Amino acid sequence: MFDPNEVAQLKEKKEHWKTNKLDKVTQRFPERRASFATDSDISVDAVYTPDDLGSFDYNEQLGLPGEYPYTRGVQPNMYRGRLWTMRQYAGFGTAEETNKRFRYLLEQGQTGLSCAFDLPTQIGYDSDSDLAQGEIGKVGVAIDTLADMEILFDQIPMDKVSTSMTINAPAAVLLAMYIAVAEKQGISADKLNGTIQNDILKEYIARGTYIFPPEPSMRLITDIFAYCAEQVPNWNTISISGYHIREAGSTAAQEIAFTLADGIAYVQAAINAGLDVDKFAPRLSFFFNAHLNFFEEIAKFRAARRIWSKIMKERFGAKNPKSWMLRFHTQTAGSTLTAQQPNVNIMRVAYQALMAVLGGTQSLHTNSRDEALALPSEESVLIALRTQQVIGYEIGAADVVDPLGGSYFVEHLTDELEKKAMAYIDKIDSIGGAPNAIEFMQREIQASAYKYQQEIESEDRVVIGVNKFKMQEEPPKDLLRVDPALGEAQKAKLKQIKEQRDQARVQAALERVRATAQSNDNLMPVIIDAVKEYASLGEICGVLRDVYGEYRQQIIF
Structure with missing residues (x-):
């Protein structure tokens, strides 16, 4: 050049x-x-x-937007045609409470929903389980049966709104509920648009909400791939997540490498299960973090797109250009938010959101200023949404495709991140792929997290309000707290559902889930049948626990 x-x-x-x-x-x-x-x-x-x-x-390193290797973006005109999907991650207490928040956000101009589930739901327990006590509705909404999902999406047009669900180990069950609710609204599955996270490898590596061992977990994922390719063609069947890897303490290069290594494992598992790569690959999506180093984060998104396009085209022989595209959601970095001077978080989030837009994200969640203290208040989540809207409509950042493309610094960073990430991917390949490299990735993340914290404590890394420009503050006010009584109400509702349903039909449906889990048949149809009978999440996951067992995390120091 x-x-x-x-x-x-x-x-x-x-x-x-x-x-x-x-x-x-x-x-x-x-x-x-x-x-x-x-x-x-x-x-x-x-x-x-x-x-x-x-x-x-x-041509090899940049190209044009919408063309291989997609460094400059997956669409030719990017945001000049349509802005990114604006999602605010929301969910707390009961389905009724979360439905109110969903409808409020849609009224304020949010263009897609992003659902947070409570911890018992994420690990496959009902609200009446002894293991759920104290956690019902705390970090997300409690979903026990189809009845909760019906309330969650009441008055929400499911054929017009894209929904993202942060759910992994029991993703098949929550997707089954979503499909069943849509059917009750008269909406066929082929009209649904959205994403389930469904990324179990990063749970083993960094986040911890796993249930089953790797092999059956991968089987559940590939069953979802196969079912949705035929029945729910507009659904993103997995969101391969670097976000939680970064939140655990990884660097930007590790976030790219470990995320894409997980993606390689999912693609290979699907191919091994007999699926055509071009049948499922166009519906793969990714989920990245927008951290604090402005130019490195923008370069990270660009490098990730370029690497993935080469992996899909050269390693897996995909023929469809849509299979080469890395489409991704971004969330601003929760781990960078501070309890001290929480209004400073508004600025952090605004710059992180701008990084995501300049890096070419397809959808975006902006964290709220008070999330280091509590679940976001209605006022705080509105500020976070308005932040996206200012970037999209007022400052001109969305008017040019890849505006930093050609910057000597950004192109240099993009190249360097590609080299570092590929070195990690080669190392993971030598270990036998992501499922065999879990402990290696954990050790690398832990070392990076320790170094980062040392820099904060030594003041080599400045964090406003924490180790520089500190000040005396009044205790925070108007924080959102989940009423413990909501947990009791949720348990009472579940008890009523279990008493009113047809127990014989429920047991028959659960036995079909058991038999299918013991066979090689696709699990999705029988799970959908079970949720329609109001079998609970915990009951379905309990059957699968009986068949598959549970994963026990290795302790890595």
């Missing part, structure tokens, strides 16, 4: 500038640090020019 002779001359000129200008200035006015680097330990120079890009090949 650049003339070699001119690049050589430029390099010589830059060295002369450094010696005669930059070094003299820094002697008089020393720089803030002895050296500068990104979170992934990529050195950052004072200035970048074409000589930092080496033998840069525009």
